[in-house]
Amino acid sequence: MRKPKSGPKNLGEFEILVLAALVRLGTDAYGVTIRREIEQRTDRTVSVGALYSTLSRLEEKGYVGSRIGKATAERGGRAKRHYEIKAEGQAQLQRSVTALGAMLKGVSPWLETLNRLTAR
Amino acid sequence: MARDIKPPHSALAPPQLARALIVIMASAPERAALIGDMEEEFAQQSQRSPHRARAWYWRQTAISAPYLALKRLRSEQTRRLGVALGATLGAFLLIHYWDIFIARGAARGFAVATGAQTFFLTRSVYLLVQMTGVSVAGGAIAALTFREQDSFARNTFRRLIPAGAIILSPTLFAMIAPADHYDLSFRLLQLALAVPALFIGARIAMWLRGRYR
Numbered sequence: 001m002r003k004p005k006s007g008p009k010n011l012g013e014f015e016i017l018v019l020a021a022l023v024r025l026g027t028d029a030y031g032v033t034i035r036r037e038i039e040q041r042t043d044r045t046v047s048v049g050a051l052y053s054t055l056s057r058l059e060e061k062g063y064v065g066s067r068i069g070k071a072t073a074e075r076g077g078r079a080k081r082h083y084e085i086k087a088e089g090q091a092q093l094q095r096s097v098t099a100l101g102a103m104l105k106g107v108s109p110w111l112e113t114l115n116r117l118t119a120r
Numbered sequence: 121m122a123r124d125i126k127p128p129h130s131a132l133a134p135p136q137l138a139r140a141l142i143v144i145m146a147s148a149p150e151r152a153a154l155i156g157d158m159e160e161e162f163a164q165q166s167q168r169s170p171h172r173a174r175a176w177y178w179r180q181t182a183i184s185a186p187y188l189a190l191k192r193l194r195s196e197q198t199r200r201l202g203v204a205l206g207a208t209l210g211a212f213l214l215i216h217y218w219d220i221f222i223a224r225g226a227a228r229g230f231a232v233a234t235g236a237q238t239f240f241l242t243r244s245v246y247l248l249v250q251m252t253g254v255s256v257a258g259g260a261i262a263a264l265t266f267r268e269q270d271s272f273a274r275n276t277f278r279r280l281i282p283a284g285a286i287i288l289s290p291t292l293f294a295m296i297a298p299a300d301h302y303d304l305s306f307r308l309l310q311l312a313l314a315v316p317a318l319f320i321g322a323r324i325a326m327w328l329r330g331r332y333r
Contacts, residue, residue: 031156032157048157049146049183050184052150052187078152078155
């Protein structure tokens with residue numbers, strides 16, 4: 001049996017969503033836009049607490065970088081924190097998506113059959 | 121300065137209690153950005169429906185609370201506090217059981233060996249062994265709680281003294297409310313010796329670790 005390669009752990013589902021949102025948003029990625037992007041694309045509610053916990057974790061792992069932006073009156077005088085994906089984050093996102101793709105390969109027709117059977 | 125920018129007077133304010141909860145729960149590095157994000161979204165939503173905006177703010181507070189609380193518990197500051205409390209409790213138990221089993225045992229052994237003729241010497245042996253235990257406790261506190269980037273004096277002031285005050289509090293309390301058989305002068309002597317013993321233990325531990333040589 002082939003010995004599995006030891007390397008960094010694959011990303012969790014929400015971590016993948018956050019990194020994908022950072023790739024999509026580019027320089028405009030901060031809390032509000034990231035949350036909105038994930039909510040609109042996945043049709044799920046995202047809490048700011050979950051988002052910032054994940055961003056902080058990704059930053060600790062070295063996958064994401066951040067910088068402080070400008071403060072606005074609309075935000076009660078508080079500055080935005082802009083996030084950007086780093087090269088390590090891009091590589092890890094690629095690895096995780098590839099692993100997920102490999103696991104889901106061939107699952108789609110099986111799910112369709114299952115749906116048809118349970119719909120009867 | 122950024123903090124001087126005030127929202128327009130016409131803007132509806134977010135629920136104060138919900139905002140206070142977020143301020144308490146959020147960790148310092150993200151706190152300002154997180155609250156700013158919530159205020160920005162609240163301001164946008166309140167233009168459409170102030171009622172729904174308030175409900176949204178409360179809902180976000182409720183669903184964010186577990187994540188923020190968990191992150192706070194896992195933070196470095198909380199971990200350090202846990203280690204400090206654990207080290208203090210461990211040192212307290214160490215001194216207590218050392219006193220019962222080792223210091224008193226040594227004193228009894230000495231008394232038996234010398235025919236129990238020398239009360240002063242027996243007590244001296246007891247104190248010497250007991251203070252060795254206090255030094256070990258001081259060393260353990262220093263090894264577990266002292267921070268590399270701080271000086272010995274700062275570490276002593278911020279970590280050893282508070283832990284030492286907790287550890288020695290039963291002796292202090294006993295001095296305030298002594299029992300009938302209480303020997304105040306001996307307790308005072310114990311206390312006077314315990315403070316430098318803690319300090320010496322911490323110093324030795326740091327010396328062994330290669331710090332402050």
